[in-house]
Amino acid sequence: MIEEGAVKAGSLLEGLPAAPLAKEITDILADAREVRIERIVSTGQVTPEGQWYDQETDEWVLVVAGAARLRIEGEEADRELTEGDWMLLPAHCRHRVTWTRAEPPTIWLAVRF
């Protein structure tokens, strides 16, 4: 639990890079014992060839702006994600990001729990 009275606030749409960067930017917006909320800004990054995310925690992810493609291991095709689309990826659900829109950047919200 957060310190009582400590309201925090911000905008997911501010502080974006003016041009594509080599790496994604991750901002931690909230971090409690069981939950972490992050904004991730992608400017074309993908998961390196042959690699999969295999995470210890459940992840709920939302495309706030932009677009992306994501492959779940065992599925035949990429899933297309656009603004407003969310996915709940259980822990150890192996997946890779195969494309992200670079300009303007793709803004993700990730809740790990």
Add this chain to the structure above:
Amino acid sequence: MIEEGAVKAGSLLEGLPAAPLAKEITDILADAREVRIERIVSTGQVTPEGQWYDQETDEWVLVVAGAARLRIEGEEADRELTEGDWMLLPAHCRHRVTWTRAEPPTIWLAVRF
């Protein structure tokens, strides 16, 4: 933790009311032991006069679409929230919603933890 392999997906921008409704709509998108993720659709609703939300859990809230005004107890003025704006409201931080855009509806994402 969610059942392994049970990927869920959806869009925050679909399934919206065509016209303002009497009550807000709340969809639970994920519900684990320590975390609940909800979409809330407001079509002009506000917290009734003289009432405050006083919640047992921390709440991270995002305006996905639309606009709202929110008053924190003890603050002099409402906070204005527009698309992309988020707030982290600690448990027992008393607050009220004083205005929400009705048309098109205001879409909130709430993470309670």
